[in-house]
Amino acid sequence: MNLLISICARGGSKGIPGKNIRLLHNKPLIAFSIESAKAFAAKFQAHIGLSTDDIEIKQVAAKYGLESDYIRPPHLASDQAGKKDTIADLVHFEENKHKQQYEYILDLDITSPLRSLKDLESAFLLLQKDPLAINIFSVNPANRNPYFNMVEKKESGYFGLIKKGEFLTRQAAPQVYDMNASFYFYRRSYFDDPAMTTINDHSLVYIMDHICFDLDHPIDFEFMEYLIANHKTGFAF
Secondary structure (H helix, E strand, O other): OOEEEEEEEOOOOOOOOOHHHOEEOOEEHHHHHHHHHHHHHHHHOOEEEEEEOOHHHHHHHHHOOOOOOOOOOHHHOOOOOOHHHHHHHHHHHHHHHHOOOOOEEEEEOOOOOOOOHHHHHHHHHHHHHOOOOOEEEEEEEOOOOOOOOOEEEOOOOOEEEOOOOOOOOHHHOOOOEEEEEEEEEEEHHHHHOOOOOOOOOOEEEEEOOOOOOOOOOHHHHHHHHHHHHOOOOOOOO
């Protein structure tokens, strides 16, 4: 099976400088995704590609077994660069390098590391079983519900529920989910359509049955460190 695993790590993080290689439980954050990638690649004979513009990130990745001769071009290393274009450039590079076209691309987000091999395998199977599906991404059940307790400003200037529904309790409202940014599987055709977006008319979701969240702020590292150190993630690190 022709499958590429992409790990994208831009060097210029403003919110948390150096977050992709910041230590979490005595290990660089990127190492968690490299380990996930290597485990999945071993089972599905996949290639792993690293997209970064940062020499230090490349050196850290190499220490954990991921070496790369690809360098992300400057126009894809800015705050304005889209993830789709970034992955697509890596895909084209790896396809030219290996003289093949991939059927699927798995993107692992470094800043959301709480994923298991079972998660990846189960999600991949769901995508493969639905020939009309373009992609699948990981989610968790949302703590808030737009039908019941989320509001937005209306044209009148007053506030109302984001979605309308006749529900007396949140439990009665339709189930909604938070994208947790941990992983995304794509069919190769996703990258051939410039208008295709991550959330589209043929998207599937994989619902995680464990905690998973994105490390966006410095305090998030403290939360994650506490969970890992106290064995509250459900994972063995």
